[in-house]
Amino acid sequence: MKTVHSLIQRPWLAASLLAAMTTLSLPAMAGKTIDTIKTRGTLNCGVNTSLPGFSAADSQGNWSGLDVDVCKAVAATLLNDATKVKWTPLNASQRFAVLQAGEIDILSRNTTWTLNRDASLGLHFTGTTYYDGQGFMVTKKSKITSAKSLKGATVCVQSGTTTEKNLNDFSKMNKLNIKPVVFDTLEATNKAYFSGRCQAYTTDASGLASVRNKEAGNPDDHVILPDLISKEPLGPSVRRGDDEFFAIVKWVVFALIEAEEYGITQANVDQMKNSTDPVVLRILGASEDTGKLLGLDKEWAYRAIKAVGNYGEMFERNVGPKSTLKLPRGLNNQWNKGGLMYAPPVR
Amino acid sequence: MIPPGPPPPSRSRAWSWRSQAFRGLIYQILTLVLLVLAITYLMSNTFANMRTRGIQSGFDFFLQPAGFAIGESLFEFDSAQGYWVAYLVGLSNTLRVALIGIVLATVLGTLIGIGRLSNNLLVRGLCAVHVEVTRNIPLLLQLFMWYFAMTELLPSIEEPLRPMAHVFFSKNGLQYPLPEWSAGHWGTVVGLLAGVLAWRAWVRRAVHQFEATGQFRPARTHLTGVAMWLALTALGWLAGGAPGELSIPEVTEINVVGGGAVTPEYLTLLIGLSIYTSGYIAEVVRSGIQSVAYGQHEAAVALGLSRSAELRLVQLPQALRVIIPPLTSQHLNLIKNSSLAVAVGYPDLVSIGSTALNQTGRAIECIAVLMLCYLTLSLLTSAAMNLYNRRVRIQDR
Numbered sequence: 128m129k130t131v132h133s134l135i136q137r138p139w140l141a142a143s144l145l146a147a148m149t150t151l152s153l154p155a156m157a158g159k160t161i162d163t164i165k166t167r168g169t170l171n172c173g174v175n176t177s178l179p180g181f182s183a184a185d186s187q188g189n190w191s192g193l194d195v196d197v198c199k200a201v202a203a204t205l206l207n208d209a210t211k212v213k214w215t216p217l218n219a220s221q222r223f224a225v226l227q228a229g230e231i232d233i234l235s236r237n238t239t240w241t242l243n244r245d246a247s248l249g250l251h252f253t254g255t256t257y258y259d260g261q262g263f264m265v266t267k268k269s270k271i272t273s274a275k276s277l278k279g280a281t282v283c284v285q286s287g288t289t290t291e292k293n294l295n296d297f298s299k300m301n302k303l304n305i306k307p308v309v310f311d312t313l314e315a316t317n318k319a320y321f322s323g324r325c326q327a328y329t330t331d332a333s334g335l336a337s338v339r340n341k342e343a344g345n346p347d348d349h350v351i352l353p354d355l356i357s358k359e360p361l362g363p364s365v366r367r368g369d370d371e372f373f374a375i376v377k378w379v380v381f382a383l384i385e386a387e388e389y390g391i392t393q394a395n396v397d398q399m400k401n402s403t404d405p406v407v408l409r410i411l412g413a414s415e416d417t418g419k420l421l422g423l424d425k426e427w428a429y430r431a432i433k434a435v436g437n438y439g440e441m442f443e444r445n446v447g448p449k450s451t452l453k454l455p456r457g458l459n460n461q462w463n464k465g466g467l468m469y470a471p472p473v474r
Numbered sequence: 475m476i477p478p479g480p481p482p483p484s485r486s487r488a489w490s491w492r493s494q495a496f497r498g499l500i501y502q503i504l505t506l507v508l509l510v511l512a513i514t515y516l517m518s519n520t521f522a523n524m525r526t527r528g529i530q531s532g533f534d535f536f537l538q539p540a541g542f543a544i545g546e547s548l549f550e551f552d553s554a555q556g557y558w559v560a561y562l563v564g565l566s567n568t569l570r571v572a573l574i575g576i577v578l579a580t581v582l583g584t585l586i587g588i589g590r591l592s593n594n595l596l597v598r599g600l601c602a603v604h605v606e607v608t609r610n611i612p613l614l615l616q617l618f619m620w621y622f623a624m625t626e627l628l629p630s631i632e633e634p635l636r637p638m639a640h641v642f643f644s645k646n647g648l649q650y651p652l653p654e655w656s657a658g659h660w661g662t663v664v665g666l667l668a669g670v671l672a673w674r675a676w677v678r679r680a681v682h683q684f685e686a687t688g689q690f691r692p693a694r695t696h697l698t699g700v701a702m703w704l705a706l707t708a709l710g711w712l713a714g715g716a717p718g719e720l721s722i723p724e725v726t727e728i729n730v731v732g733g734g735a736v737t738p739e740y741l742t743l744l745i746g747l748s749i750y751t752s753g754y755i756a757e758v759v760r761s762g763i764q765s766v767a768y769g770q771h772e773a774a775v776a777l778g779l780s781r782s783a784e785l786r787l788v789q790l791p792q793a794l795r796v797i798i799p800p801l802t803s804q805h806l807n808l809i810k811n812s813s814l815a816v817a818v819g820y821p822d823l824v825s826i827g828s829t830a831l832n833q834t835g836r837a838i839e840c841i842a843v844l845m846l847c848y849l850t851l852s853l854l855t856s857a858a859m860n861l862y863n864r865r866v867r868i869q870d871r
Contacts, residue, residue: 247528247835249529286816286828291833294543295542308739309816310818318625322622368527
């Protein structure tokens with residue numbers, strides 16, 4: 128059963144304190160997270176409150192999106208059922224505290240991988256599922272065509288992100304003197320921008336596309352400027368101290384990426400078990416047992432692919448041409464097609 | 475008749491296991507030890523957990539450059555300055571909204587509280603509606619209502635209202651020319667303060683005169699006072715070399731920049747907090763006035779005092795003794811409620827604190843500093859109000 132864990136208005140205050148204070152010592156024991164997940168029967172996954180394409184719930188409470196699919200794939204691998212996930216929608220400012228406190232097992236919430244976060248927050252990023260960059264959205268009416276002409280502009284920002292710092296760096300470097308107006312929720316930020324309070328809205332370019340599509344009265348009235356002012360590799364992260372679980376989340380994503388490279392799809396995954404390609408057979412567990420090394424069974428990757436399709440399918444379905452966002456593949460294409468998606472070999 | 479009870483227990487100071495004082499002491503020591511143990515346990519557990527999970531801690535980040543810009547600030551802030559300066563900006567923004575909010579809420583609340591006792595049905599009804607509406611809708615919703623109303627209804631930034639030259643009113647808020655700060659303005663500041671003192675002295679003199687002769691012309695006294703204040707300020711400004719640099723809002727291609735500004739975020743918070751708190755203050759004032767014995771009203775009427783003189787000279791001075799303590803807690807509530815600022819995009823202490831938290835990941839440190847700031851602010855407010863309370867309470871003679 129899926130339950131939507133709704134959090135009250137500003138729980139980060141309590142959460143982050145309670146995170147460290149009330150939980151009893153969780154020793155860094157091998158495989159502990161996996162055992163907990165298996166006994167519990169569900170994977171606890173932290174996602175965005177509402178960012179269509181990455182994570183959003185429909186009217187029946189079914190979650191979908193690229194970030195959501197990562198958790199589904201891990202659930203399929205560990206629990207043999209992609210629906211056994213408990214979703215916890217999180218604000219930008221709550222997410223790390225909730226992961227640290229152990230309320231969720233994976234944080235898959237369009238989160239940028241930075242040194243600061245990787246090194247000092249008690250978590251590990253497991254890889255990149257979407258290569259993004261921070262951009263700006265402006266109204267078509269304003270006739271602004273480049274981020275460099277945002278001199279003296281008021282810009283709407285959501286707090287708790289890397290966005291504020293990037294914006295400041297960009298503004299300083301180009302002497303733009305941009306004034307940020309910072310909100311703590313995505314909803315308030317959207318509302319302020321669309322009511323005309325700010326000349327521009329800034330966040331990751333993918334987020335802009337999602338917001339434009341969902342919130343704008345007429346999406347064509349808003350333009351996403353071509354300039355990207357930062358690198359934003361987005362990916363899932365797990366709590367430190369459990370290398371086995373870390374490795375599983377990491378390799379599930381790699382397997383999904385490699386599946387695309389070798390043409391394994393959700394539809395043909397069963398036929399591919401009879402393939403002659405040794406690489407394909409290895410990924411699907413039809414020859415060597417790669418799962419054993421991860422503490423899993425042979426068909427770990429097969430189940431993940433069967434549940435959500437390969438990375439390319441995830442992309443197309445959620446944010447690519449088949450979705451409403453229609454984002455280009457760009458940097459997120461396979462390495463041999465001009466993109467950055469390069470999975471270490473599953474062998 | 476009440477039968478004579480047993481003699482009161484002798485309060486002998488002799489030591490005994492059974493002495494009440496001794497047992498009391500033991501219980502107090504026990505409680506204290508348990509409390510200290512509990513806190514020590516929680517703290518050491520926290521730090522142990524943080525270490526095992528590789529979460530770094532410490533206050534050293536306060537000196538590092540903040541690296542983010544702040545939308546509005548009372549003084550110039552550069553992102554290369556440390557986190558502690560950013561916190562100061564947040565604190566000054568909180569004070570800016572809280573202090574003015576307290577004054578507005580008190581004035582509005584007092585008027586509405588008096589209005590609730592009016593003989594006029596319409597005034598009484600409207601004041602009652604105000605109290606019920608403001609007290610019964612959550613503050614966060616009220617703030618959203620004000621903010622979205624304001625951002626929707628204000629004229630767009632491209633086509634601002636221009637009530638006068640160089641004054642703009644739009645979704646940017648109110649933008650107006652502001653004197654550029656220079657050293658010469660210290661003269662103005664000194665003049666301003668001297669003016670306030672002169673005004674006060676003048677009013678005192680008038681009160682003395684009233685007590686001596688019975689002559690009392692409040693309007694004239696205060697007009698002269700204001701004139702003295704303005705004159706001294708102008709004199710100070712001249713003495714400072716009459717600095718005349720103005721920062722004037724300029725229309726750029728996409729925005730209006732420069733000058734002073736009252737942003738919609740600030741206005742929302744100020745209006746929202748003042749109106750919300752005024753509902754509570756109105757009830758405090760009404761109950762205070764009603765606590766004054768009815769005979770006082772009759773006596774005032776018998777003396778031929780007008781309604782306003784009656785309120786000012788008879789009822790309010792007595793009501794104040796009842797009003798001040800609950801009023802203090804309303805003021806404290808207003809200060810604490812200002813922490814909802816980030817919901818409407820105003821960079822107050824909590825907003826800055828949460829940005830710092832997210833950038834550094836030092837949750838416990840950042841929140842501890844926030845709590846300390848609010849605690850200090852609240853205690854200072856309390857202390858000031860207690861001082862005032864001591865002045866207005868009945869003096870035992």
